[in-house]
Amino acid sequence: MGSDTNSASTESPGHRKGRTWERLRREPVTSLARVGPKIADGLAGLGIETIEDLLHHFPRDYIDRTTLLLIRDLPLGEEVTFTATVDKVSLRKPRPRLSLLEVDVSDSSGRIRLTWFNQPYRQRHFKVGEEFAISGKAEVFRGRIQISSPSYEKIEGESGIGTSLEVGRIVPVYPASAEISSALLRRLCWEALDRAGAFAESLTPAERNALKVQERTFAINAIHFPESMQDRTAARRRLVVDELMRTQLALGTKRRAYEAESKAIAHVDRAALLTSLIDSLPYPLTAAQQRVIAEIGESMRAPVPMHRMLQGEVGSGKTVVAAASLCIAVAGGHQGALMAPTEVLAEQHYYGLAPLLGEIGVRVKLLTGSTRDRQRVLAAVGRGEVDVLIGTHALVQEGVAFASLGLAVIDEQHRFGVHQRVHLRGQGADGLVPDMLIMTATPIPRTLAITIYGDLDVSTLDETPPGRSPVKTLWIRPDARDKAYEQIKKEIDAGGRAFVVCPLVEESSKLEAAAAEEEFRRLTEGPLAGIGVGLLHGRMRSADKEAAMAAFRSGETPVLVATTVIEVGVDVPEATVMMIESAERFGLSQLHQLRGRIGRGARLGVCYLVSEAESEDALARIKAVCSTSDGFELAEKDLELRGEGSLFGARQAGRTDLRLTSLLGDFPLIVKVREFANELLERDPDLDAHPVLKEESDRLVSGEVSWLEFG
Known part of the structure; x- marks a missing residue:
């Protein structure tokens, strides 16, 4: 295992020299000498079945044991490494079911005792007169210096400590x-690297210099067994670049093919309908809305299908942008569809957009699982007599056929599967592909957007429309609930509305519903009796949901006890107070x-987070929201609190290819690699001159990683 650098390299990635990941993916871990059926089963539990899996099982930490000390110089409480000779081995039982192994060792400067509890089998590892390299933390026990449960390795022959994987070196610590x-993973990785030899290089020397990275062979060896921490840092940078390069090339290739x-x-470009919509609004568009509508219009007029994500703050005006986009499609003689994840949200979109669009002559219909005149609506859609169809997943069920779908707007797309979006994509006339606008109210960090959603154009509404009030979070x-109940009564007296949100029960929607019903009874019989x-x-049945929302909007029932069904899109401007029970059970974004849902009108909103949280994570989330x-x-x-993998949503599968990359810490490198990958595809679109990169990115494009699907 060498430490190759860039300086002496003249190879080109156009030649497959060395081992490729594809080849190591075909080699089972059972090909290693130490791996029998039992160890193979254990490795499978860690997700390791091939040599590629093993070498991608990177250390989670490192212990620096490169400095050898004399026993008399050992500092207390610090990780130390030294060599010593065994003087005495003693195994005794201080009491039943407790064994104590004591090994006295010495060097030219002094003596120290090594101890292990309930590990009698270690006695056979030590014989008087043998020399060992030992690592651990020295401590004083009953006036004597000792080390409890140290790492050790017998020094044999002329090779001595140089061949040790445990001491006298920087030792990798694996999950x-x-x-x-x-320790076993160390030995297996050492054997695998020794057998693998050189790895196929994916970048030319000039490309490595541009990215400031070392050769791949050096990086893979040094990430597992670095000779210095500087080597480890350089190795990590190269492997992060490899991870990002595969992802960005896969995204770029997929997009180009699509x-x-x-x-x-x-x-x-027929602006009359869009102008009519904007003129009919009771308020001016924000600068952000104007910018985003212009971006969408430019994409929709282009000769390639639009695949754009619209992300915006809660209450940033995404619905108006969606309406404007639908007008662009309708003005050109096509239809629009808006698909929402719940009936409550679909109905809200309908009741908000139907009058707005109807006023300028756009025909809007609603289609959900509860639509009574379903066949009549479907027939009108098929004849082109409906300009915009709003609904739930009912839009992609059998029997729904558009005359000419020009734009599909998908709200909160992470709640839909790829096949549902693909179905909408096939609804254009004459084989034409409709444009796709994906809306999300869950802000996506820029790091995540360009890494995992690099196949999308991203438009961001980063301004709040006038008339929105700030929300105070406590x-x-x-x-202290009584304080919140008094605020609720005060707001209701002033014409406001209040939400009481029940705890999230992930295991069961039935339990969650039961919790809401219990809270409803408690409030109506207790603190909010008479309201x-x-x-x-x-x-609840759809009709009962509609009735509950209608009564809440009208003020007939100014308090609404609800589950997270209200999380997305519910728009009641009079709502000014919210109590979230057991707030520690919810994620930060939730x-x-x-x-x-509150503060959407002119009155100040107050949100109470009710929680007796004690855990550090829960407290951090609650304090962040406040x-x-x-x-x-x-x-x-x-992203910082939960870890990056947890935020990938519908693209969760993509996380497996980003093992070392930190979306926060590596952001400058992410930007650099994205630019590099785009430039590379411009000059080598089929990656003919980069066969190793092509093989690796093709693996992602092939469909193994579902988040690369368009739709």
Whole structure:
């Protein structure tokens, strides 16, 4: 295992010299000498089945044991390494079911005792007169210096300590399990690297210099067994570049293929309908809305299918942007579809957009699982007599056929599967592919957007329309609920509305509904007796949900006890107070989404987070939500708190290819690699001159990683 650098390299990635990941993916881990059926089962539990899996099982930490000390110089309480000779081995039982192994060792400067509890098998490892390299933390016990449960390795022959994987070097520490120890993983990785030899290089020397990275062979060896921490840092940088390069090339290749294969609708520039919509609004568009509508219009007029994400703060005006986009499609003689994840949200979109669009002559219909005149609506859609169809997943069920779908708007796309979006993509006339606009109220950190959503154009609404009021967020303990109830009564007397959100029960929607029903009874019989209280949860019939929302909007029941069914899109401007019970059970972004249901009118909003949270994570989430109402700031905080893999949503599978990359810490490198990958595809679109990169990015494009699907 060498430490190759760039200086002496003249190879080109056009030649496949060395081992490729594809080849190592075909080689089972059982080909290693130490791996029999039992160890193979244990490795499988860690997700390791091939040599590629093993070498991508990177260390989680390192222990520097490169400095050898004399026993007399050992500092207390610090990780140390020294060599010593065994003087005495003693195994005794201080009491039943407790064994104590004591090994006295010495060097020219002094003596120290090594101890192990309940590990009698280690006695056979030590014989008087043998020399060992030992690592651990020295401590004083009953006036004597000792080390409890140290790492050790016998020094044999002339090779001495140089061949040790445990001491006298920087030792990798791997994610392990009860069956597979970190020490075993060290030995397996050493053997695999020794057998693998050189790795196929994917970048030319000039490209490595531009990216400031070392050769791949050096990087793979040094990430597992670095000779210095500087080597480890250099190795990590190269492997992060490799991870990002595969992802960015896969995204770019997929997008280029999609655009080349798809016949797009180049929407005509007829601004009259859009102008009528904007003129009919009771308020001016924000600068952000104007900018985003212009971006969408430009994409829709282009000869390639639009595939754009519209992300915006809660209450940033995404619905108006969606309406404007639909007008662009309708003005050119096509139809539009808006698909929402719940009936509540679909109906809200309908009741908000139908009058707005109807006023300028756009024909709008609603289609959900509860639509009674379904066949009549479907027939009108098929004849082109409906300009915009709003609905739930019912839009993609059998029997729904558009005359000419020009734009599909998908709200909260992470709640839909790829096949549902693909179905809408096939609804254009004459084989033309409709444009796709994906809306999300969950702010996506820029790091995540360009890494995982690099195949999308991203438009951001980063301004709040006038008329929105700030929301004050307060954390209260359960015994302070009366304060919140008084605020609710005060707001209701002033014509306001209040939400009481019940705890999230991930295991069961039935339990969640039961919790909401219990809270409803408690409030109506107790603190809010005499006030109209409604109930809304996911297990209610559609007609009952509609009735509950209508009563809440009208003020007949100014308090609504609800589950997270209200998390997305519910728009009642009079709502000014929210109580979120057991707030520690909700994620940071969920708390922010829920809070966004209030303060949508002129009155100040107050959100109470009711929690007796004690855990550090829960407290961090609650304090973060109380400290800011900026969703993008909270998204970055969420990324930091929860770890990056947890935020990939519908593209969760993509996380497996980003093992070393930190979306926060590596952001400058992410930007650099994205630019490099785009430039590379411009000059070598089929990657003919980069066969190793092509093989690796093709693996992602092939469909193994579902988040690369368009739609």
